[in-house]
Amino acid sequence: MVWGCVMTKPGEEKRAAVNLWAQEFETFLPMALTVVRDPISHRRRLASAPLFPRYLFVGIGAAREWGPINDTRGVTRVLTRPDLTLLPVPPAVIAELQARDMAGIVLPAARRPGWTVGQRVRVLAGPATGFEAMILGPADSRNNWLLDILGAPGVVTAPEAILGAA
DSSP states (O other): OEEEEEEEOTTOHHHHHHHHHHTTOEEEOOEEEEEEEOTTTOOEEEEEEESSTTEEEEEEOTTOOSGGGGGSTTEEEEOBOTTSOBOEEOHHHHHHHHHTOOTTOBOOOOOOTTOOTTOEEEEOSSTTTTOEEEEEEEETTEEEEEEEOSSSEEEEEEEGGGEEEO
16 A cells, blocks of 8 residues: 545545545544634633644555545645656655554643744654754744655644754
8 A cells, every 4th residue: 555645625634534534545634632722712622633734644555546536525636746646655654653643642832932934953742753844933832844754845833842953
């Protein structure tokens, strides 16, 4: 089986995963618990959210075409190379993410002063432990950082507490 990455429509990661599963594709949507503020009561509560917003992984059998994935509800497109061949995700990355699936782990949102845009950092916790990233810009207690995990850079938002100097 070859693993690929699928970009979903905003907020439709779970819908896409369910629809792909119904078509008998193996899917993996890494989730993490995060603290969110209820818009009505303004109380903080735990909520499960995709670790990589707008992305999920799909296992495609050797004899199976990946074309129908693009027509699945909730899916924007399959990530491909410029020649439109599937951009495979290394099996070791999937195995590592599955082993470190963060469901049930709350990451602290502690602020670390001194990060600058463009600074190289190393991920210290979570499924991407050991990967290097680049800070793109702060957003309150979370940072947008660029992570090269699929052979192509992708933007990830995560708590600064899991980042360390490279």
